[in-house]
Amino acid sequence: MTDFATRRRMMVDTQVRPSDVTKFPIIEAMLTVPRELFVPDAQRDVAYADAMIDLGDGRAMLEPRTLAKMLDAAAIDGDEMVLDVGSGLGYSAAVAARMGELVVAVEEVPDLAEEAQTLLMDQGADNAVLHHGALAEGAAEHGPYDVILIQGGVEQVPDALAAQLKEGGRIVAVFMDGALGTVRVGRKSASGLSWRQVFNATAPVLPGFARERAFSL
Known part of the structure; x- marks a missing residue:
């Protein structure tokens, strides 16, 4: 029988902590949430690998390192509302x-x-709500939000x-430019969003987040 608890600790010790992620809430969450339950059944043996996990339909679950560093950059406080876009089977939502x-x-x-709704309920994530709808439209009826996390690549962030x-x-x-990507944090002010780059990462571009291509003959 696979010892997932040991793999979980190894993930944190070999992928998360060495990436300069040391905030207790992130470490505690990633040591606690059983990542193996939030991946397709056929992928459970690689749930804790330092790699993206294929969810089908061109979608992927981000590497533990990337998610941890995004959470570190987001600096979520205990009294804040979070919108988790493209949550897949719900792992990132369960951690957040x-x-x-x-x-x-x-x-x-x-x-x-x-399946994400069922998994979140089964894991006792009573403060996580699943919204079924277009990723690019978010969930305005529950907002506004203190933090928005996008679990995949973007070329642009929709105004909505x-x-x-x-x-x-x-x-x-994760902003993608061809095969290259960088994680950026945007902070909203009265004049709009101001962005700063945080670290390099890649992810498949999510539906609705690609830049419109100019048509030419």
């Missing part, structure tokens, strides 16, 4: 739920959304999503 007051997880693939962020709030996403 141990850090913030409320997490709204947005997933547009029906099978992923349905940025509008759901409170003034002073943070949005964290």
